[in-house]
Amino acid sequence: MIEHRRFPRIPVSFLANFSPKALILEDKSIFPVSEISFKGLFLVGEPKFSKYQILDILLEIPNIGEFPMRVQVIHQKFQENPGMGIEILEVEADFRKNWAKFIKGLMLLWEAKEDYLKKKHTHNENP
16 A cells, blocks of 8 residues: 555554653662653662662663663762662663664653743743
């Protein structure tokens, strides 16, 4: 069958329940992830690992997949919003391109949301 669409359709169902988690392979503990960048993560929960400790993790992103990584604990928060700031040292070679594509897509979604909110705010001020 010949496709007549000018642009491909993208199923949005993959965005449902988007709650990334990090499985720490050393002890099988799981931490929710609240922030993601190309080179870092913030893991939510009581810090269990030492500052500068190197860990192997599987970063699970629902409806996308798991990314095996080697990471290092850079900072810890114990009081308000406890957790650990993690630097990504290495993404397993077979998954590096997928990781870069994922981060690029995530950034585009974030920018679209921020742009929409600015326009909505401006629109509401000037009806």
